[in-house]
Amino acid sequence: RKEVEQDPGPFNVPEGATVAFNCTYSNSASQSFFWYRQDCRKEPKLLMSVYSSGNEDGRFTAQLNRASQYISLLIRDSKLSDSATYLCVVNGNTDKLIFGTGTRLQVFP
């Protein structure tokens, strides 16, 4: 089983739609969780951290479910500019950050 697994997509959604991505992780001892965003031909950048209580940043909501070992990202009112690849990141043993392979989102007009 991969340490971090994501559906590669692509998710094709119209502007204004709500879309959700899930990511599962295998290490029950993981303590830190993040969502990164990667635009085409650019380096990944932090989108948001994922806290135990869940957190929201504008149109973006992140949730953590420790019992089932998954994290989620919800994007409301999708914009064309949200088109990107979203990477799930979890810390493993020795604090090494482990990146999922990403979920591609394409928002169309």
Next chain:
Amino acid sequence: GAGVSQSPSNKVTEKGKDVELRCDPISGHTALYWYRQSLGQGLEFLIYFQGNSAPDKSGLPSDRFSAERTGGSVSTLTIQRTQQEDSAVYLCASSPARGAYTEAFFGQGTRLTVV
């Protein structure tokens, strides 16, 4: 302040030649990662340095690949006898001291083309 710096930004090399890729992490960051990313693919972990601990080399694809980190700062990734399948973007990231919620910051990458 300065972010993670990688050089060169682009490198074209002939098959069979050796190449060195450089990464200057953010000052004071103890963790340093190397990844590679082929076109349209996800990040492939190569190696992880954390402080003075032995590096995690579990992602290096063959013994042609090696990396070192001098003085806990600058890192060099060396690929010997390059092959066409080594063509990819090589990304470096650094992260502050260990602890919860210490994010990684990426450089802009080195695009390696082996011809």
